[in-house]
Amino acid sequence: MKEIKPIAYFRSPLTSKFGIPRQSGLADNLVGKIVFEPQYQREEALRGLEEFDFLWLIWGFSANKSTDDGKLTVRPPRLGGNERLGVFATRSPFRPNGLGLSSVRIKRITDGAIEVSGADLMDGTPIYDVKPYISYVDSHPQARGGFTDKxxxxxxxxxxxxxxxxxxxxxxxxxxxxxxxxxxxxxxxxxxxxxxxxxxxxxxxxxxxxxxxxxxxxxx
Known part of the structure; x- marks a missing residue:
């Protein structure tokens, strides 16, 4: 399989893991910027994106020392950090491949960058892909939320x-x-x-x- 490489890096006022929102959308006033690598800083790469309000970001937990320590359970903060659940039943940052998925609001599109709000990424985070959020397939308001509902x-x-x-x-x-x-x-x-x-x-x-x-x- 082809090795994936960052297409962009995130810029944020949060420069350490401490204080990063635990999910995207929790701090809607928190503004950051997706800055694309030179080969993607072309107008045609973002053509049509101005018609969307939200993006999906696929990114890497670059600040974690190790994301694959063999453990299959984690302690979600929402459960007080005292109860273990399966890693694939949570959004823990400690994952086998260290990948994150976040939905963010588009504020402004500029040359080679996208200003967004509500991101749960720290400064310098590598971004591997950007895709538009499409409500008719991405939104499921009646879906169960597991332990987060309780x-x-x-x-x-x-x-x-x-x-x-x-x-x-x-x-x-x-x-x-x-x-x-x-x-x-x-x-x-x-x-x-x-x-x-x-x-x-x-x-x-x-x-x-x-x-x-x-x-x-x-x-x-």
């Missing part, structure tokens, strides 16, 4: 003091709030006194979580 994900209330808020422009601030509301912490950590750090847009955001409230403690 375990609701509760968002956190995010508190950011004005002195920290003013360090971001309006769009980035809204995106940051959405990302933090998804609770970036590992699901087995619940120490209310612990301060976490997360890179976002070239800044280091420090926060802690007490119950259902996340408070930003500093922005450097």
């Amino acid at each position: 375990k609701a994900w509760k968002e956190l209330s995010v508190v950011i003091a004005e002195e920290y808020s003013k360090k971001f422009d309006k769009e980035d601030l809204e995106a940051l709030k959405e990302v933090l509301s998804q609770d970036p912490r590992p699901q087995y950590q619940h120490d209310a006194a612990r301060v976490y750090g997360m890179p976002f847009g070239g800044k280091d955001v420090k926060f802690r979580v007490d119950g259902a409230v996340l408070e930003v403690m500093g922005v450097d």
